[in-house]
Amino acid sequence: MxxxxxxxxxxxxxxxxxxxxxxxxxxxxxxxxxxxxxxxxxxxxxxNARFSHGHLKVMTKGYADNMSQTPNDLALLDSDSLLSSLQREYPTVAWVPRIQFGGLVDAPDSTGETRAQGPAMGMGIDFLSSASTEVERLNIPKSLVRGRLIQNAGEALISNLFAEKLGVVPGDVVTLIGSTMNGSMSMYNFTIVGTIAFGAEALDRGALIVDIEDARYALDMQNAAGEVLGFLEGGFYSDEDAIAIAQQFNALHADSSSEYAPVMKSLSQQGNMGSxxxxxxxxxxxxxxxxxxxxxxxxxxxxxxxxxxxxxxxxxxxxxxxxxxxxxxxxxxxxxxxxxxxxxxxxxxxxxxxxxxxxxxxxxxxxxxxxxxxxxxxxxxxxxxxxxxxxxxxxxxxxxxxxxxxxxxxxxxxxxxxxxxxxx
Amino acid sequence: MNLIDVKNLSKRFPMGKGEFTALKDINLTIGKGEFVGLIGPSGSGKTTLLNILGSLDVPSDGEAIVLGNSIGALSAKQSAMLRKESLGFIFQSYNLLQVHTVYENVEFPLLLLKLPAAERKKMVMDALAWVGLTDKAKSKPPQLSGGECQRVAIARAMVKRPSLVLADEPTANLDAANSHNILKTMEALNRDLNTTFVFATHDEKVIGYLRRKIFLLDGSIDKDEVVEHSKIAAS
Incomplete structure (x- = not known):
């Protein structure tokens, strides 16, 4: 049948x-x-996680309160020690220090006079240490339009759109004019070694990527970091897991009222990312x-x-x-x-x-x-x-x-x- | 012994707010080996009566006893069992399963009886031999003529050697030559296997072969006549 x-x-x-x-x-x-x-x-x-929010972000309480302004005067001090502690306590999360900074990029002509200027959205990432995963995380090799990646201190990548606007090409030297974490004026020269396009219009307008050690040097932030980002295992955001880790971390630092005390926020707890x-x-x-x-x-x-x-x-x-x-x-x-x-x-x-x-x-x-x-x-x-x-x-x-x-x-x-x- | 015993049978169908009476107070008996027809115009109730005799429907009143089973009292399972073991159906439009071969169509009732494969094969080939379609065993219905399809339907109805075969307008879709061919086949099977055939028809060609004619008119038996053997031979 x-x-x-x-x-x-x-x-x-x-x-x-x-x-x-x-x-x-x-x-x-x-x-x-x-x-x-x-x-x-x-x-x-x-x-958003890879470029700015992380799945988790550790900042000082003061920095967190004014996060949209990236106030590096309220950066995390002794960031190496904090990083070690985070890596020990939460080994499944990849922790990386970052410094976000704003400033003016000045492109000089052959006589050293300003040829073009533009506001930059700078990011100091761990580019040069051998254990760094930041280059892959930000997909920088595939985002490279011209030139090469950063190989030495004092080198920078600039967004292709920004480079065209300023009329700079790989090999040119530009000056970052900003302020140190102590509030004084900072001027630092970078050699542009490559131009990049991330494929996100908001990023591609004025990005300046430098090694975090250069950023620390330029902004007088020795052993400091504006923020430490955490990325969950598997590479995808889980709101439930991230909130649980943040709650656990914050419970340990709840007693401190100092604005320099660390606080951890999940991606959904940062700005309007929750909604x-x-x-x-x-x-x-x-x-x-x-x-x-x-x-x-x-x-x-x-x-x-x-x-x-x-x-x-x-x-x-x-x-x-x-x-x-x-x-x-x-x-x-x-x-x-x-x-x-x-x-x-x-x-x-x-x-x-x-x-x-x-x-x-x-x-x-x-x-x-x-x-x-x-x-x-x-x-x-x-x-x-x-x-x-x-x-x-x-x-x-x-x-x-x-x-x-x-x-x-x-x-x-x-x-x-x-x-x-x-x-x- | 009577194969079919119908007593005071009525059948009513709901129609709007009222009822339509398709059969009223039918009384008849049909014995083993009869070759009988329910004859009447459309709407006379012949198909309704055939459906009840075939356990496809139940009477509203009265009783229809087929092979010792009171149709109205049978459960769905018992009713299916009666059809499976003892009844064969031949339909006006053949109703063959189009995607299956002639062999498979004829084999289907035997599959329901769960007979062994070897026994099934012998019975199917015998049935196809009765209707002269042995060479068409592997053909499918769309490859056959109307006459051949109806012969397959006869083989399917006869393959399990049922006690009773019910045929509803079996020649309605056939030309004269094919109709006679089919009727002669059924007549031969009736004679050789002593199978009872009950037809529902208004086709003169079929009527000419019947040995008993039950005329229905407006749901009642109008006339019940047995044809003399000599008259059939002459026709």
Missing amino acids: IKFLVKGLLRDKSRSQMPIIVVAIGVMLTVFIHAYINGFMGDTIEL YVSLLNTWTGIISSIFVLAMALVLWNAGLLGSLRRYGEFGVRLAMGEEKGHVYRTLIYESVVIGVIGAAIGTAIGLFFALLLQVYGIDISGMMEGAAMMMPTVIKARITPVDYYLGLIPGLVSTVVGSMLAGVGIYRRQTAKLFKELEA
Whole structure:
């Protein structure tokens, strides 16, 4: 009997091939769209995390209170000791010191007079120590447009847009005019060795990247750091984990009222990033749910119609003496087989396209010109474990429920009427 | 012994707020080996009566006893069992499973009976031999003519050697030559296997072969006549 049903299923393309194609397309779209939404939303968070917020950030209480101004006069002192302590207490988190600073970049002409000036958004990162992961984290090698990476003290990278604006090329010397952490004026020369484009308009307007030791020297911040950023294991932000670590750390330093006492904040606790994270999570959930629901309705209907079409056949089988329960069960088994195969194919194809988008991305930099928000200019998908089983909801559950509802007719209709439908 | 015993049978269907009476106070008996027809125009109730005799429907009043089973009292399972073991159906539009071969269509009732493969094969080949379709065993219904399809349907109905075959307008979609061919086949099976055939028809060609004619009019038996053997031979 099973062989007979399998033969029927394989030979009747409207019973097997078509439903499998419909289910596979629905599941593929569900998986792909979910990975795409997740990737786009997550990328925006990760971009902010990598460049400015970290998954966790340790600052002084005073710095935290005025974080938008990056007040280096309230920087963390004895940052090496703090860093060692953080690495010891939270070994699964990657901790890195950073100095963010503002200033004016002056590009001189051949006579030493100012040729061009522009406001810079500077970042001192650990560029030159052998254990540093910052270069990879900020994707600097791939962001290099011209020149080379920093190899020696006194060298700097500048954003390509900024370089064009100032008319500087690799090899030129520029002067950073800023203020030290003690409030006095600072002037420091850097040799531009390369230009970079991060693919985020807000960053690419005036970025100046230097080694943290140079930044410390230029801003008189020996063994200090504006902030220490922490990045969770796996490289993706988890609000729950980050908040738990921050709470644990802050509990240890709760007694100190000094504005130089360290405080740890999760990404969602920094500025408006909290509402942004919850907004992204909410919208990811809403959009994904709507899409899953829509696909579920489509596939439910497909299952329903596919089964209604077969009432005549069921009538004949009943007339031959097959029991209603057996006809109903075989209908469900068939829909399970179709649902599983369709969901598997759809998930595989959906993951394949999501992987392509995750690896290569789609460049939307043309649409991001002038954007003030730090958003990725390359749209990428992000495949998460959910994507491996999400397609089962519309693919398997909806198809089976559709067939189950359609199959109820086998019981509710009089056998004679059911069987007459074939002759209609 | 009677194969079918119908007593005071009525069948009503709901229609709007009222009811439509399809059969009223039917009384008849059909014995083993009969070749009998329920004859009447459309709406006379012949298909309704055939459905009840085939355990596809139940009477509203009265009783229909088929092979010792009171149709109205059977559970769905018992009803399926009766159809599976003892009844064969032949439909106007053949109702073959289109994606299955002739062999598989004929084999289907035997699969339900869970017979061993070797026994099934012998029975299917015998049935195909009765209807002259041994060479078409591997063909599928869309590759066959209407006459051949109906012969497959007859083979499917006969393969389990049922006590009773119910045929609803079996020649309605066939031309005259094919109709006679089919009817001769059924007549031969009735004679050789002593299978009872009950037809629902208004086709003169079928009527010409019947040995007993039960005329229905507006849900009641109008006339019940047994045809003399000599008359059948002459026709």
